[in-house]
Amino acid sequence: MGFASYFLIVADFVRFAFERGIPASARGSACGAVVSYVLRLSQVDPLEYDLLFERFLDPSRSEAPDIDIDFCQERREEVIAYVRRKYGEASVAQIATFGTMAARAAIRDVGRALDVPLFRVDEIAKMVPQTLGITLDDALKQSTDLKQQYDADPQVRELLDIARRLEGTNRNAGTHAAGVVIANGPLTDHVPLQRVGSQGRGRLEQEGRSRRHDAMGHGRPGEGRPLEDGLPRFADIDAARQRRPAHREDARREDRSGQIATR
Numbered sequence: 001m002g003f004a005s006y007f008l009i010v011a012d013f014v015r016f017a018f019e020r021g022i023p024a025s026a027r028g029s030a031c032g033a034v035v036s037y038v039l040r041l042s043q044v045d046p047l048e049y050d051l052l053f054e055r056f057l058d059p060s061r062s063e064a065p066d067i068d069i070d071f072c073q074e075r076r077e078e079v080i081a082y083v084r085r086k087y088g089e090a091s092v093a094q095i096a097t098f099g100t101m102a103a104r105a106a107i108r109d110v111g112r113a114l115d116v117p118l119f120r121v122d123e124i125a126k127m128v129p130q131t132l133g134i135t136l137d138d139a140l141k142q143s144t145d146l147k148q149q150y151d152a153d154p155q156v157r158e159l160l161d162i163a164r165r166l167e168g169t170n171r172n173a174g175t176h177a178a179g180v181v182i183a184n185g186p187l188t189d190h191v192p193l194q195r196v197g198s199q200g201r202g203r204l205e206q207e208g209r210s211r212r213h214d215a216m217g218h219g220r221p222g223e224g225r226p227l228e229d230g231l232p233r234f235a236d237i238d239a240a241r242q243r244r245p246a247h248r249e250d251a252r253r254e255d256r257s258g259q260i261a262t263r
Contacts, residue, residue, distance in 0.1 A: 009182065010067050011039040016082050023072045024079075029055040030067040041067065068178070080180060090186040095179035096194060098170040103128050103136045105171065106163035116159060124149060124156060136164045 017024040018040070026042040032051040036042040046053065056065050071079055084092045101109065104125045111121030127146040128139045140147050140160070149156045173194065187193055 006067075007035055007039060007041075010041060010069065012086075013079055013083055014039075014041055014069060017071060017075075017079050020075075020078065022075045022078065023070075025070055026067055027070055028068045029065060032056045036067070041069065083180065083182065087182050090188070091183045093181050093187050093193060095176035095181060097174045097176050099172045099174065101166055101169050101171040103134055103139055103163075103167060106136065106167045107159065109171075110159050110163045110166065114155075114159060114162075116155060121159075124159065136160060136167055 014024050014026075026036050030036045031042040031044050032046050032053045033056045034046050034053075037045050044051070080092075080094075107125045107128070108121055111118075111124070124146070127143050127149065128134065128136070129142050131138075131142075134142075140150060150160055151157075175196065181187070183190060
């Protein structure tokens with residue numbers, strides 16, 4: 001199914017992390033694939049613990065699976081820098097996220113642009129019901145106070161009419177917390193890029209025909225301390241993994257019926 005290169009690319013930068021003492025491990029559905037264990041992406045044997053492979057690769061999934069890798073937060077950038085060096089700056093980028101203009105934000109931004117007094121803008125914005133994802137059209141139907149202000153005050157009518165047109169548009173761009181995309185060639189051949197930061201790094205504005213890898217930074221393990229300060233070295237972990245018996249007496253596992261059992 002074309003996943004061989006995907007697994008090998010992930011295995012390569014996880015190997016890089018191990019060699020430099022950067023804590024790293026797969027999590028989530030990828031741990032159910034024995035290939036993840038063989039390539040040392042995961043430290044959990046899915047056969048021993050009866051993990052469900054179908055969580056990772058299921059014909060009913062609408063999109064290809066991805067492999068989430070957790071890295072020490074303090075040294076995650078070292079791994080991303082390695083990927084950039086290996087595949088080229090032009091072929092690697094982080095994913096952009098877009099914040100859209102919700103109902104209240106649209107009112108506040110338009111009110112600021114129209115020089116409507118701040119207290120008045122705040123008053124109108126608070127009339128929008130606190131319902132997740134509510135639109136201004138729905139707010140006018142649900143809030144009697146807002147509808148009365150809209151009908152009675154021409155300034156409020158102008159404010160809300162403009163806000164309704166701007167509602168839902170992209171307000172600002174950010175950088176995805178984890179997603180890193182690697183393309184077979186320059187990313188600009190596939191998707192638009194935005195340059196961010198003093199180093200001019202690329203940020204993907206839209207996902208296209210490229211591979212995505214989630215390189216998540218976590219405060220634990222590591223917490224910025226040297227590895228030997230609180231964690232065993234990876235060589236020790238690897239040796240312990242090889243010595244581990246096929247079935248440990250104290251292992252808690254979940255059987256096929258979904259019941260928790262101890263053996």
